[in-house]
Structures are given as structure tokens and as C-alpha cells.
Amino acid sequence: MMVPEITPEEQVELDRALYDALKPLASAVRSRETGLPADRMWDGDPVDVALSVLAAWKVVDAEVKRLTANAAATAGSYGASYAQLGSVWGITRQGARKKWPDAVSRPVLSTSTLELFGGTAELVQTSPGGWAWTAKGADGASSAADEGTSYPSTEEAAAHAGAFLKEHALDAVRRP
Structure with missing residues (x-):
């Protein structure tokens, strides 16, 4: 303008x-x-x-x-x-x-932890409308959301992290 x-x-x-x-x-x-x-x-x-x-x-x-x-x-x-x-x-x-130092507020980004199938995932707010995740499965495998990937909600990021944790649960390793 x-x-x-x-x-x-x-x-x-x-x-x-x-x-x-x-x-x-x-x-x-x-x-x-x-x-x-x-x-x-x-x-x-x-x-x-x-x-x-x-x-x-x-x-x-x-x-x-x-x-x-x-x-x-x-x-x-x-x-x-x-x-x-x-x-x-x-x-x-x-x-x-x-x-105007206080005119634009910086959003407070949040994190939360998800524990499933013996593993742990951290859900991280990357922007006011975006979420990512990092996780470590029960079998020791680690992963994260692909670089640049941002999920629109914490629930969607949790679903992807949960799928990884399920795949890397200890009982999943023992399955034939």
C-alpha cells in the first residue's frame, strides 16, 4: 500500500x-x-x-x-x-x-509431547497455522516430518507422528 x-x-x-x-x-x-x-x-x-x-x-x-x-x-x-x-x-x-514496538505481536509457538507404542514424538508449532513433528520409536529409530512439510493442525501432525511410532514399536520389530 x-x-x-x-x-x-x-x-x-x-x-x-x-x-x-x-x-x-x-x-x-x-x-x-x-x-x-x-x-x-x-x-x-x-x-x-x-x-x-x-x-x-x-x-x-x-x-x-x-x-x-x-x-x-x-x-x-x-x-x-x-x-x-x-x-x-x-x-x-x-x-x-x-x-510502534508493540503493534505486531509475535505468536507464541507451542510444543507438545506424544507418547505411543513405547516411543515419543514432539509436536512443534512452526507458524501460527503450521505444525511439524520429530519422533523416536521404541526400536531407537528417529524421524521427523519432511523438510518444509507443515501440517495444518496439531492433530494431523500427531497422526503422522503416531503412524511412525506404531511402525517402530517393539512388537512391530518382532512381527514376521
Whole structure:
């Protein structure tokens, strides 16, 4: 996704909306600083008035940063990567990770052990939707899922590991 460009008309509308949203906050800041009634709060030294407006923009800037982090976290919770977040923001993947370090959660991969036919298999989550296995049969033979093979569920990986363990059970060795 590219960084969105806005038209000159959209820029004018955005500026107008931001200034309209800023006016009540800037007025409140100015009123608190001067103690002047509403009809005179903008009276005074132009530097002081401009600094009151700047102080209000600082509050807005902090709020925009907070809302931006929330939006990045929401996108990350739906599966967006840091590369995608960076692309939208016009920065690198690394820049996005630095800007919003908790936006994309790393899945906690899990493992479980399966004991069947005198052998043991370890089921390993290789990705959020993938599973693999390694096993050692009762006869001492070892094996694993083929390189690059990923099963869609722990049950399917367990079935393949279980078939290996059955094939390498001690009573299977004694069979004619």
C-alpha cells in the first residue's frame, strides 16, 4: 500500500476541520493562562496568543500520536506486519517496529509431547497455522516430518507422528 496523497481540495478541508477542532481547546488554554473572559481572551501580546495556539497544537499532536499507535496496534492485531505498517506510514519495516514496538505481536509457538507404542514424538508449532513433528520409536529409530512439510493442525501432525511410532514399536520389530 502506498502512502496516500491528498488533493489540494482535501488539504483545504482537512486544515479547516483541524482548525475548527482546535479552536475550543486553544480558547480553553488561552483562557486558563490569562484569566480573561471569553470575549477578551484573544486580546494581548501577539506572541502570547500565538504561543497559546502552539500549546494547543502540542496537545493535539500528542493525541494524534496516541491514536496513531492505536491504529497501528489494531492493524497488527488483525495480522498486519511491520513491513505493511511501514509502507503505509512511508517508513521502513524497522522504522515501524521502532515507532510502534508493540503493534505486531509475535505468536507464541507451542510444543507438545506424544507418547505411543513405547516411543515419543514432539509436536512443534512452526507458524501460527503450521505444525511439524520429530519422533523416536521404541526400536531407537528417529524421524521427523519432511523438510518444509507443515501440517495444518496439531492433530494431523500427531497422526503422522503416531503412524511412525506404531511402525517402530517393539512388537512391530518382532512381527514376521
